[in-house]
Amino acid sequence: MKIGIHHRKGSFSDRWIEYLEQKKMPYVILNAFDNDIIKQIKENKVTHFMWHFNQNYFEDMLHAKTLFRSVNQIGIKTFPNEDAYWHFDDKVAQKYLLEALDIPLVKADVFYHQKEAEKYIENTSFPKVFKLKGGAGSINVKLVKTKEQARKLVKKAFGSGFDAFDSWTVFTDTIERFRRQKTAHNFLRVIKWGFKGIFVDKQYKVFPKQRNYVYFQEFIPDLTYDIRLIVIGNKCFYLKRNTRDNDFRASGSGMLEFVPGKFNLEAVNIAFKAARKLNMFCVAYDFIFNAEDQPLVVEISYGFQPYVYDQCVGFYDTDLNWNEARVNLEFEIIESFLNEFSLTY
Secondary structure, eight states, rough: EEEEEOOOOTTTHHHHHHHHHHHTTTTEEEOTTTTHHHHHHHTTTTTEEEEOTTTTOOHHHHHHHHHEEEHHTTTTTEESOHHHHHHTTTTHHHHHHHHHHOOOOEEEEEESSSHHOOOOOHHHHSSSEOSSSSSSSTTTTEOOOOOHHHHHHHHTTTTTBSSSSSSHHHHHHHHHHHHHHHHHHHHHHHHHHHHHHOOOOHHHTTHEEEEEEEEEEEETTTEEEEEEEEETEEEEEEEEEOOTTTOSSOOOOOOEEOOOOOTTTTHHHHHHHHHHHHSEEEEEEEEOTTTTTTTTEEEEEEEOOTTGGOOOOOETTTTTTEEEEOOOOHHHHEEEEEEEOOOOO
């Protein structure tokens, strides 16, 4: 066994390398963007290739899936695997996937022709949640309160389209976070992300415009939080994200709780069962709860922000029991991957 890792500082690979060093396991650092990357993988006799590719980097989204699929063809195991990466950062793809697997999700409607979208608007009720396919931290999420607002969005979707990066939302969200939590760290975030919000980082400018589809999701009123559950192997980790003031969005709020409170544990049961259906030993879910307290999946992802989850205080097991423990999700990922964890629960 020899592990190849594409390393980017600040990603999962920081701790993957630390894990391999501790275990004295053979590995090699590779640059996935090298023209001769396939030759390097073969010459180094790599058996497992790991890359925490990121939706915020256009080159990652352009290249990662192609490279993974290619090396899979010669028997090399990858993290993430194809079942985990093909729908990454694509809410539309996830809608169809979750529906196909009968995983309970928030109802969503997608249209690829303007006339059908306009007909839908006239025959549905509002508010609805409008989303683009991609984007983390709620940056491409809007609450649509009226039919007129929806018509304008549809016209733009089938006209000039939307920027893939909503710079104004990033700027205003950063200011709001600093207002709530006035720390030196958050001041630096205001400077960094406020700058990005006003002067859009060039990496975002290369993403193509989002056009010729619209995605409306059911709006569930009176929500004050959502729950992020991360299943890795036979453990389920918990994070509660509270909504912003006077806002329905929880993702990206920075208002986090790591000690589980009272909530419907069926969400944990769904998370484990869905992981098996999805064939993903590492999957992060965003859950909300409807008026009947039924857990519904909003979206899924193989990846998530590193280091944040160090603050988790334990995990649920497959019997839905809570276990207090120190948490290192990157170690959990590489250990499950290299031990070829079987989704048998």
